[in-house]
Amino acid sequence: MKSGKLFVTGLFVFLMMGSTVSAQLRFGLRGEVGINKPSFTKNLYSVENMNDFKVGPTIEFMLPVVDFGIEGSVLYSNKKMNVKKVSEGGIKTTVEDISSHSIDIPVNLKYKIGLISPVKVFLAAGPYANFWLSGDDFKYADFKDNVEAKKFEAGINLGAGLEVIRRVAVGFNYRMKLTDDYSVDEPDFKDVFNQKAGFWSVTAALYF
Numbered sequence: 001m002k003s004g005k006l007f008v009t010g011l012f013v014f015l016m017m018g019s020t021v022s023a024q025l026r027f028g029l030r031g032e033v034g035i036n037k038p039s040f041t042k043n044l045y046s047v048e049n050m051n052d053f054k055v056g057p058t059i060e061f062m063l064p065v066v067d068f069g070i071e072g073s074v075l076y077s078n079k080k081m082n083v084k085k086v087s088e089g090g091i092k093t094t095v096e097d098i099s100s101h102s103i104d105i106p107v108n109l110k111y112k113i114g115l116i117s118p119v120k121v122f123l124a125a126g127p128y129a130n131f132w133l134s135g136d137d138f139k140y141a142d143f144k145d146n147v148e149a150k151k152f153e154a155g156i157n158l159g160a161g162l163e164v165i166r167r168v169a170v171g172f173n174y175r176m177k178l179t180d181d182y183s184v185d186e187p188d189f190k191d192v193f194n195q196k197a198g199f200w201s202v203t204a205a206l207y208f
Helices: 002-024 189-191
Strands: 025-034 040-042 045-064 067-072 075-086 092-114 119-135 148-150 152-164 169-179 181-184 198-208
Touching: 040 189, 045 092, 045 189, 045 198, 092 152, 119 169, 181 189
Parallel strands: none
Antiparallel strands: 025 045, 025 198, 040 045, 045 067, 045 075, 067 092, 075 092, 092 119, 119 152, 148 181, 152 169, 169 198
16 A cells, blocks of 8 residues: 555656656747848959848757756758959959758757746857758859868857747847858968858747
8 A cells, every 4th residue: 555655656746747847848940030141252252142041940948947958959041142253343243143051950058037027038059060951053163163062060159039928039149150161272262252250140939
């Protein structure tokens, strides 16, 4: 009889723990759109309108009470850029419109600060990895034998925003690249295609 009571008590505690963990584990859908469209010029060439769009599933696990946890996403990313040749008079002529497709995996530590219910501020920071899937080949003679897209990119994300009614989170993200996007044989092209300047984006997530 005693062992039966212990079993029931243990099962109850286990179920309670499971419900607590479940309440802190959430799945959702995340999207991200670049907003700063940077432009880089080196000698006779310019890369402009660099931008990307991301979307995919996301998961969040927060520790009870302290509102500190981790989030991770697997996002389809579509990047675009416009490459132009610059004449001696400064006139720019488009020679390439390049689009690429990749899988982006950010993993962030996340902290939430309660404001007026049901609104919370969140802060997030962590590494990301990007795996190249496919993209447009360079056709312009100067580029096609000297510039090749790399299959892997890595860097750091810094983000902040607001979460409303525990279902919707919107914010801003700042991304710093730590690797090159392209393998470049021609030194004059290296600074054009492999800028390390940060990128700003707007993020939004809907949790189910």
